[in-house]
Structures are given as C-alpha cells and as structure tokens.
Amino acid sequence: MKIKTALSTKETVEEMASDIAGQLEFFDAEMVLFFASTKYEPEKVSKKMQDTFPMSRVFGCTTAGEIGCGKMLDGSAVAMAFTGEAIKDAKIEVVEDPRDETAIRAAFASFESYFKVPMAEMDPSKYVGIILVDGLSGAEEGLMETIGDMTNVTFIGGSAGDDLKFTTTHLFANGKTYSKGVILALLQPGVDFTFIKTQSFQSLDKTLEVTKADEEKREVIEFNGKPAAVAYAEAVGTTVEEAPKFFMHNPIGLVIEDEPYVRSPQQFKGNDMVFYCGVMEGMELSLLESTDIIGDTKQAIDQARQELGGLSALINFNCILRTLELKQKDLTRQYGELFSGIQTIGFSTYGEQYIGHINQTATMLAFK
Amino acid sequence: MAGKIRQMIDSIINQRAKDNPMLERVIKTKLILKGINPAKFNAQSDDDPVVIGKLEKMMRELK
Numbered sequence: 001m002k003i004k005t006a007l008s009t010k011e012t013v014e015e016m017a018s019d020i021a022g023q024l025e026f027f028d029a030e031m032v033l034f035f036a037s038t039k040y041e042p043e044k045v046s047k048k049m050q051d052t053f054p055m056s057r058v059f060g061c062t063t064a065g066e067i068g069c070g071k072m073l074d075g076s077a078v079a080m081a082f083t084g085e086a087i088k089d090a091k092i093e094v095v096e097d098p099r100d101e102t103a104i105r106a107a108f109a110s111f112e113s114y115f116k117v118p119m120a121e122m123d124p125s126k127y128v129g130i131i132l133v134d135g136l137s138g139a140e141e142g143l144m145e146t147i148g149d150m151t152n153v154t155f156i157g158g159s160a161g162d163d164l165k166f167t168t169t170h171l172f173a174n175g176k177t178y179s180k181g182v183i184l185a186l187l188q189p190g191v192d193f194t195f196i197k198t199q200s201f202q203s204l205d206k207t208l209e210v211t212k213a214d215e216e217k218r219e220v221i222e223f224n225g226k227p228a229a230v231a232y233a234e235a236v237g238t239t240v241e242e243a244p245k246f247f248m249h250n251p252i253g254l255v256i257e258d259e260p261y262v263r264s265p266q267q268f269k270g271n272d273m274v275f276y277c278g279v280m281e282g283m284e285l286s287l288l289e290s291t292d293i294i295g296d297t298k299q300a301i302d303q304a305r306q307e308l309g310g311l312s313a314l315i316n317f318n319c320i321l322r323t324l325e326l327k328q329k330d331l332t333r334q335y336g337e338l339f340s341g342i343q344t345i346g347f348s349t350y351g352e353q354y355i356g357h358i359n360q361t362a363t364m365l366a367f368k
Numbered sequence: 369m370a371g372k373i374r375q376m377i378d379s380i381i382n383q384r385a386k387d388n389p390m391l392e393r394v395i396k397t398k399l400i401l402k403g404i405n406p407a408k409f410n411a412q413s414d415d416d417p418v419v420i421g422k423l424e425k426m427m428r429e430l431k
Contacts, residue, residue: 120429124391141401144401145398145401145402148398149398149425149426149429150429152384152391152394154394254400254401256396256397256400257393261397261401280402280403281403282403283403284405355394355397355398355401356397356398356401
C-alpha cells in the first residue's frame, strides 16, 4: 500500500495525534495531509502533528466537517499518508497574504528552484498542486487567476472551514499554524493521477447576463439590465421575498462546454445579489437546478477509476453547501459509503478550487 | 482599431497549449473565468483596453 488513511474522533489534540499515529504505525510516510475539526485547538494541532510525524512533510487545515474511511463526520480529524513511491517529491510553501501577488511569485520561484523546472514549462501530467486557503479571505479568485497565469500545472483544493462559525479558519504546515493565508504544495506523484470535478446541477434554459457588478465584493447589481434580485426571482418564478429559499437548489453557473462552474448566491443586499464567488460584468450565467448528488458523484468516481485503470486514493474537497444538502436529505451515510474501498480523506469546504474558484462542487484529486 | 483581442487569445492558446487539446480546453476555461469568452471575439471585435490589459498580463507570464 502506497497511500493509507486514518481517522480519529478522540477529544484532545494529543489523543487524536496518538490515535492517528497508531493507525499509521509502520507506514513509511514521506508526506502526511490532514484535515481537522476546530474542536482540536488549532494553535496546538500543527506542531503536534509534525512532532508525531517528524520525518514527513505535514500539512493540512481546519474544516466544516470531515470525510474519511467511508464516513462523513463532524468533530473528527482525518489524515492521509503517502510513501515515497506515491509522492516522489513535494515542496510546501505558505503565503500569509493570499492577495500578495509578489509573495505568490516568490513561492513559485521556490518551486522552480527546488524542482529545477520553470513553472511555465512544468509538465502538468507529472506535477500537481494542492491549494488550501483561508476560507474567509475572499481572495480565491485572484489567487487562482494568478496561479493559472503562471503555470499549466493544475492546483486543486479547498477553502478551509471553521465548523460554520465563520470567525477564523486555520492552515497547518511544517509544525506552524496560520490563521490567514494559503498553503501551496507542489507534488511530484509517483503514481498516475487525475481530477474529479462534480456538481449535481443541470442547466435550465434561462440566461442571466451580468450587466452591472461590484466584482471585488462578489456582488451583482444587475442581471439583464434589471435589479439582480428581481431578475433572479423572475428566473426561478417567484417573488423577491421568497427567492432566497431557492438559492441552494437553484444557484447559477457559468456553463463551459456543458460543464457548470457554479456561483452560489449568498444573500440579497437590497436589490443586489451577493455570491460566494466571483462574478464579472459580461458573464452569461445560466440558472441551474439541483439533481442527484449521490448518483452524480458515483458516476464521477467510476469515470475516474476507468480513466486511471483503477483507483486507490482520493482527496475530496466537498462544498459545505453539498454537505448541508446531504444532511437535509439524510444522505450523509450514503455519500460516505461512495468512498468505501478507496483510501479517502476530505473535508467540507468554504469554496473549491480547480482551474478557478467554484461553489457547490466537489473537486477531488484521484490516485491510481 | 479592431481584432487585437482575437490575435492575443490565439497567441496565448497556441503558446500555452502547444497543440494539446486538453490544455487548450483548460486555457479557454481560464479565460472564460476571467470574463473573456474566446468565442465572442473575432477579427472585427473592438480593442477593449480592459480585456487587452488582462491578456497582456497573461502573455507576460509566458516570457
């Protein structure tokens, strides 16, 4: 086995780290990725996990729920350990201000220096990036744009959570805890890998073109030349007062080659509409309708398995809104079971990253 | 002036995708997420300075 997972529901940081270490005993871990509930004191977690795996590169973040060992959980910690065969090499960089383009460039310069390949020329079939970012930063779009401009290597990941408290998220790397920023980990896997991006929505035949927006604030002022709230309510066929009830099941999305890149509405602010990710003037968005998360996710996993000729491990960055919908429909057990038989860890995120920043999606890194 | 945006988009896709269809799709997606839909620009499209600025930034990264 080249990749192995562990899960702990113990109460304290010390007990949790010891529990996970026990499950990974005799496993020669070059790298350990972990996701932990904020019930474990974030200030202590990073150092404890690094001390527990002193010979490994250790990184992770806080969550709004965890996924591991065929279960969806709250108040736990999950870890994935990789041997040197699974991950031949890795370099982890932390940028404490995700809006600081100069610092992102410095992180990329460090990757280039370490791997001795310019990022612009790095082969995306041989390298992959993991991104874990402060889920309350609101900086993900710019960050993903900057990264995407600099390299063809795919960075996939999630925005850290804080168990729906919306106060502070935490990132963990190399024994230190960060309450802001972004972790960029560039990996050179020794096994084949691919990506899953799955969202359970179908596009309805209703277009909302952003005619006026405050892009920095993720706010749409007008769709189709009308106040945003009015245009959205009309599209879903209800009143402005009732429309927020439709946000979860009827978000909107940028549909590219039949693939939605979901933009989830957060709230109305007067007649403006605030989103969980960026919307730009001129974008033509489609009204979406939710479908079957369980069926769609199963299909996406099966497709990845087929593409790779087998599937040994998955890292799942699953939107908190998907988790809330699964909880509402009492489907968390079925969702967890989709990953039985595959070494899987994941967490409920405040945003997902794959090519760009998206919502109501699960982005997954899959290993053969 | 017209058509500069189409030229820049083609140049970015050619240089970055290097005839790899999968990369070509990814780069087009990145452009659309930036608010630049390649399908909307042709040789007659106006030279919008805001769009040109975004594309110039992308081109600088190639050097």
